[in-house]
Amino acid sequence: xxxxxxxxxxxxxxxxxxxGIFKPNLDLLNRPAxxxxxxxxxxxxPESVELRKKADIVIKAxxxxxxxxxxxxxxxxxxxxxxxxxxxxGKDEVIKNTEEIRQANRLTGAMLKxxxxxxxxxxxxxxxxxxxxxxxxxxxxxxEDLREKAVQGFKALSWACLEGSK
Numbered sequence: 268x269x270x271x272x273x274x275x276x277x278x279x280x281x282x283x284x285x286x287g288i289f290k291p292n293l294d295l296l297n298r299p300a301x302x303x304x305x306x307x308x309x310x311x312x313p314e315s316v317e318l319r320k321k322a323d324i325v326i327k328a329x330x331x332x333x334x335x336x337x338x339x340x341x342x343x344x345x346x347x348x349x350x351x352x353x354x355x356x357g358k359d360e361v362i363k364n365t366e367e368i369r370q371a372n373r374l375t376g377a378m379l380k381x382x383x384x385x386x387x388x389x390x391x392x393x394x395x396x397x398x399x400x401x402x403x404x405x406x407x408x409x410x411e412d413l414r415e416k417a418v419q420g421f422k423a424l425s426w427a428c429l430e431g432s433k
Contacts, residue, residue, distance in 0.1 A: 310425045314421035315423070317399065321397035321427075323371055327389075329342075338431045342425075344425075347421070348375075394424055397420060
């Protein structure tokens with residue numbers, strides 16, 4: 268028998284022996300590709316005329332960059348999560364005053380490493396203006412009414428970013 272053929276047969280025999288001993292899960296080779304996760308946001312157009320006007324400015328600010336689809340969607344998720352965080356009250360309360368809203372807003376963008384600084388020249392001012400319209404510029408404790416206004420402001424911002432991503 269040819270020595271090369273013996274080597275090939277020996278390698279095949281060793282491979283089959285290894286498969287028999289270790290019994291690897293070969294189902295991975297036969298699985299259909301799983302669908303990618305689709306994330307949808309359930310945000311609605313702001314009911315407040317004033318918030319809607321400010322949201323339109325945010326939409327326009329996002330429209331200047333070709334990365335708006337990805338960046339806008341990530342920002343929409345962020346602001347929707349901020350609205351949820353602010354809505355927590357009672358024993359789950361995390362945000363207690365308007366200054367904490369501003370700090371959380373600054374920190375979350377940095378924590379998520381959105382890396383959009385300078386990409387959308389008018390966006391920071393437009394987003395800040397919308398939030399100021401909702402909660403004002405004073406540092407005050409959140410009562411039920413102001414908490415709801417803050418939630419509506421961040422939901423409007425989320426909607427605007429989602430619309431701007433289209």
